[in-house]
Structure formats: structure tokens, C-alpha cells
Amino acid sequence: MVDLKRDVWFVVAFFATFFLVDCSDGNGLINGDNGSPEDLEAIDAPLYVYEILAERTAADSAGIDILDLLSEPRVEQLLMNHVPEEVAVVQAKYEAAAAFGVDSVQLATDSGAVMLAVSAMVQNRASKEETQNFIRNLGEDLKGDGVWSDPNWKIRIADWVVGLDSSWRYNDVRNNAAPYYGGNVPYFEKYMRAFFPIAYGFEPCGASNAGKVTYVNQGQSVYFANDYNHADHSRVRFICDANGFQWRTANAIEKDTAGFGAGEYDREVREGQVNHDSYYIYEAAKGAWRVATPQEADGFTDIVDVYANLKSSEKVVFIIRHSERTNDTGPNGHLTDNGKKYARDLGARIAKVGAEDFYFGYSGYTRTYETCEGIALGKGQLNYTIEALPYMDGAWYVKDADKANAYVDSDGGGWVVYSKYGFTGAYPDAFYDLEARSEQLLKDEILANIASMKRVNVMCTHDYLVVPLLAYTTDGHANVRYYEKYRWVNYMAGVAMIISADGSVRYIPVKGLESGTM
Numbered sequence: 001m002v003d004l005k006r007d008v009w010f011v012v013a014f015f016a017t018f019f020l021v022d023c024s025d026g027n028g029l030i031n032g033d034n035g036s037p038e039d040l041e042a043i044d045a046p047l048y049v050y051e052i053l054a055e056r057t058a059a060d061s062a063g064i065d066i067l068d069l070l071s072e073p074r075v076e077q078l079l080m081n082h083v084p085e086e087v088a089v090v091q092a093k094y095e096a097a098a099a100f101g102v103d104s105v106q107l108a109t110d111s112g113a114v115m116l117a118v119s120a121m122v123q124n125r126a127s128k129e130e131t132q133n134f135i136r137n138l139g140e141d142l143k144g145d146g147v148w149s150d151p152n153w154k155i156r157i158a159d160w161v162v163g164l165d166s167s168w169r170y171n172d173v174r175n176n177a178a179p180y181y182g183g184n185v186p187y188f189e190k191y192m193r194a195f196f197p198i199a200y201g202f203e204p205c206g207a208s209n210a211g212k213v214t215y216v217n218q219g220q221s222v223y224f225a226n227d228y229n230h231a232d233h234s235r236v237r238f239i240c241d242a243n244g245f246q247w248r249t250a251n252a253i254e255k256d257t258a259g260f261g262a263g264e265y266d267r268e269v270r271e272g273q274v275n276h277d278s279y280y281i282y283e284a285a286k287g288a289w290r291v292a293t294p295q296e297a298d299g300f301t302d303i304v305d306v307y308a309n310l311k312s313s314e315k316v317v318f319i320i321r322h323s324e325r326t327n328d329t330g331p332n333g334h335l336t337d338n339g340k341k342y343a344r345d346l347g348a349r350i351a352k353v354g355a356e357d358f359y360f361g362y363s364g365y366t367r368t369y370e371t372c373e374g375i376a377l378g379k380g381q382l383n384y385t386i387e388a389l390p391y392m393d394g395a396w397y398v399k400d401a402d403k404a405n406a407y408v409d410s411d412g413g414g415w416v417v418y419s420k421y422g423f424t425g426a427y428p429d430a431f432y433d434l435e436a437r438s439e440q441l442l443k444d445e446i447l448a449n450i451a452s453m454k455r456v457n458v459m460c461t462h463d464y465l466v467v468p469l470l471a472y473t474t475d476g477h478a479n480v481r482y483y484e485k486y487r488w489v490n491y492m493a494g495v496a497m498i499i500s501a502d503g504s505v506r507y508i509p510v511k512g513l514e515s516g517t518m
């Protein structure tokens with residue numbers, strides 16, 4: 001017959017000769033960063049439990065382990081129900097172990113690790129008095145039917161275990177217990193890791209759901225989230241690890257790219273699913289997502305980089321928003337001094353790559369003319385003309401100006417309305433069909449006249465044209481959904497239309513400043 005007390009008796013006996021000094025208040029686990037468990041206070045577990053067991057052993061002159069202590073009320077109940085004592089003791093102990101997700105085989109074959117894990121969880125971050133009270137309360141909970149029915153305590157312990165798991169602070173528990181195991185501490189961590197998914201109600205982790213990422217929907221938990229993408233309460237998420245098939249806390253890229261699958265195109269940038277201020281870029285060659293650099297995060301490529309990588313057989317049309325403007329939004333409004341400098345600086349950076357002359361076109365508004373002029377002067381191009389292009393007008397997509405303006409007044413402003421139109425097709429009575437109108441601009445106006453332009457062409461327009469065009473040319477992936485994400489196209493950002501020798505066209509979001517969005 002297996003002696004379930006054998007593996008922990010020497011711990012209690014040894015501990016009975018020691019005096020424990022409590023060196024922390026045992027109060028803390030979670031820091032204030034949305035329930036993030038990365039900062040933990042001092043961990044005393046399972047030392048208070050060992051002290052309680054030692055005191056009990058000294059009083060009764062008999063060895064006792066934590067499951068014995070927890071199962072005592074249940075044994076009394078079973079005896080009252082006329083269950084034979086030997087059967088009652090074993091049954092109650094198995095039921096106490098099951099409350100922590102441990103089965104009878106694990107208890108019989110790995111009792112040392114089980115006892116350490118349960119002892120640590122019983123104490124968690126509680127004081128000695130709180131630990132004693134919990135042992136009594138849990139014992140009474142188990143008494144009637146052998147089932148632990150208090151979800152609040154389960155979740156409190158699970159939250160504590162997750163804190164250990166997130167920063168691998170299991171070593172603190174291991175170091176606390178090491179003297180009482182002769183330095184040979186068993187692998188108890190797996191039982192603690194197995195407990196929190198039970199408390200949170202996760203499905204079992206196995207081959208069928210390996211790699212799945214989920215969240216805690218138990219409102220009592222500090223890691224509670226309203227849904228997977230909701231980060232107001234906690235950003236902690238959990239993944240079914242294919243190595244060992246156990247749930248663990250997911251790292252940033254695991255939780256933020258969950259469900260992404262393959263990117264729609266190379267170097268596609270997406271916002272994190274949980275950390276909405278983090279961005280990830282898809283590398284088609286590797287078939288994987290990685291963390292985007294700050295420059296990559298907005299999904300826009302520098303105009304200079306696009307120009308530098310343009311093949312000799314290719315042509316490009318940069319359709320960009322004007323530089324920084326004054327508060328005068330009318331047709332005669334000018335650029336600010338900074339706006340003029342930004343345009344000249346972009347031209348100077350372009351000049352370091354090549355000296356060829358560019359074609360310039362503008363919408364007819366003063367600020368778009370000044371942007372083209374600043375780029376030309378900055379690159380040192382003396383022989384330039386700037387042609388007025390009616391199709392670069394900011395109202396290109398507007399079908400009914402009165403209705404569009406009414407929506408702007410009623411629905412939160414132009415940035416909301418124009419981005420919502422571009423990305424969702426809203427306001428069809430005020431705007432043209434996005435695809436048809438975009439194709440008309442790109443094919444009937446620009447491509448139809450490309451022969452009369454140069455190899456490199458710059459067309460300066462307005463944000464109300466650029467945002468819908470970005471939505472169309474990126475198939476809805478451009479990060480300028482102001483109505484949803486409060487991001488808008490920056491000055492001198494827009495679309496590069498690259499025409500290959502065979503007539504095929506590709507589009508790249510581009511920026512003339514450090515960021516493509518604002």
C-alpha cells in the first residue's frame with residue numbers, strides 16, 4: 001500500500017526544529033499596469049503552511065501533510081455516513097487533491113511534488129493567519145460532497161499562480177522549500193500550471209488546440225477581459241503551449257498576432273490584437289509576423305526609399321497630401337513656415353538619391369502648389385513647372401457636396417466621415433462608389449496621361465482625397481481609420497503608384513516625414 005505521507009513527513013519533522021522568520025508582509029502580487037503580473041512582491045509560500053503543519057505535528061505527535069489537514073472535515077462527514085475509516089481517509093484525501101486538479105495516480109506516484117504545489121497554492125500570498133483561516137474554510141467547503149465550490153478563492157489562487165508563471169517566480173517557492181527537501185526539490189511547477197486553467201474554465205490543452213490563445217472571462221480575476229481584444233482591464237492572455245500541452249501566459253507577439261494567419265501582402269502592418277499601441281509586420285519570405293520598428297509601424301514607406309529602389313524601367317507617381325498648412329483651409333491658404341521647410345527638406349533628401357527632373361502637379365490650391373514648389377527647390381530642380389490638375393481636388397470622391405458637408409457637421413467631422421466612407425462604404429448618397437471612382441482617377445486620369453509625364457512624378461493634393469485612395473489601394477489595410485483608431489494621414493504622406501514596363505501597377509503607402517500618420 002502506498003504511504004501518501006512518506007514524501008512530506010521528513011519536511012514537517014525537519015521544519016519542527018526550525019524557527020521561521022517572516023521577512024515580508026505577504027500582501028502583493030500584481031502591479032498597476034492593467035493587471036500585468038510582471039512585478040511581484042516577496043514570496044513566502046509555502047513556509048507558513050510548513051509552520052502550521054509543524055505546530056500540528058508537535059501537538060499531535062503524528063505526521064500530517066497539507067491534504068490530510070484539508071480533508072479532516074470530509075473524513076468526519078464520511079465516517080458519519082458510515083464509510084469505513086480506511087476508505088474515508090483515502091477518499092477524502094483524493095477529493096482534496098482533486099480540488100487542485102490532481103488525480104489519484106499523480107498523488108500516489110508524485111506525492112512530494114503534489115504536496116509542495118498544494119502547500120504553495122494554499123498559502124499563495126496570504127499571511128499565516130489568513131492561511132490558517134483558508135485551510136479551515138476549504139476543509140468545511142469540502143466536507144459535504146468533497147467538491148470545492150468557492151470560485152472566488154480558486155480564482156484568487158489562480159491569479160497568484162499566473163503571477164508566478166509570467167515571471168517564472170516559481171524559483172522563489174523552490175528556494176523556500178529547498179532546505180526541507182535536502183536541496184532536491186521535486187518538479188511541482190506542473191501542478192500549479194495545471195491549476196489556473198481549471199479555475200478560469202479553460203478547455204483542456206492538447207494537440208487539437210495547441211497554439212490557441214484565450215483570455216479570462218471571470219470577472220473576479222485581476223486578469224479579466226471583456227473580450228479578447230479588450231485591454232482596459234488586463235492585457236494578459238494565455239496560450240496552449242504545444243510543448244507539453246499546458247496553458248501558460250502568452251508573450252506579446254503570441255497574443256497580439258493570434259488569428260492573423262498569413263499576411264495579405266509582404267510587409268503588411270497590423271495593429272496588435274491586445275496591445276493596440278504595438279504593431280507587427282509580415283515578412284512573406286519567412287511566412288511570419290515580427291515586431292515592427294517605429295518607422296515601419298505606421299505602414300508607410302519613405303518616399304526617398306521608394307525612389308531609391310525604383311527600377312530604370314519603371315515610372316512612379318507620388319500622390320501625396322500637402323505639407324503643414326496654416327488655419328486657412330480655403331483655396332488661397334498657405335503652408336506654415338514649418339510646412340515650407342518640410343517640403344524643401346524632402347526635396348533635399350531626394351536629391352541625394354538622384355538628380356533627374358520630376359514632373360509636378362497640384363490641385364489648384366495654394367498650399368498644394370507651395371508643397372510641390374518646395375520639393376522642387378529643395379532638390380535643386382531649376383527647370384520645373386507645376387501643372388494644375390482638377391482631378392487632384394480634395395472633393396474628388398464627393399458626389400453630393402451638400403450631403404457630404406451635412407454628414408461632416410453631424411457625424412463628428414471630416415476625418416470621421418471621409419475615413420468611414422473610404423473603409424466601410426458609408427454615406428453612399430454623398431460619395432461615389434470607392435472602387436469605380438478610384439479606378440477612374442488612377443486609370444482614366446493618371447495612367448491615361450503618363451506618357452506626357454516624367455519617370456518620377458509628384459502630385460500634391462489633400463487629405464480628403466488621399467485617405468479614401470489609401471483605403472482602396474491597400475484593400476482596407478492602411479492605418480488611417482480615424483473613425484475607429486483615431487489615426488489620420490500625415491502631411492506629405494500618400495500613395496506611390498508604380499508602373500512597370502509591362503504596364504502592371506502596384507501601390508505603396510508613402511510618407512515624406514518621419515511618420516505617415518498623425
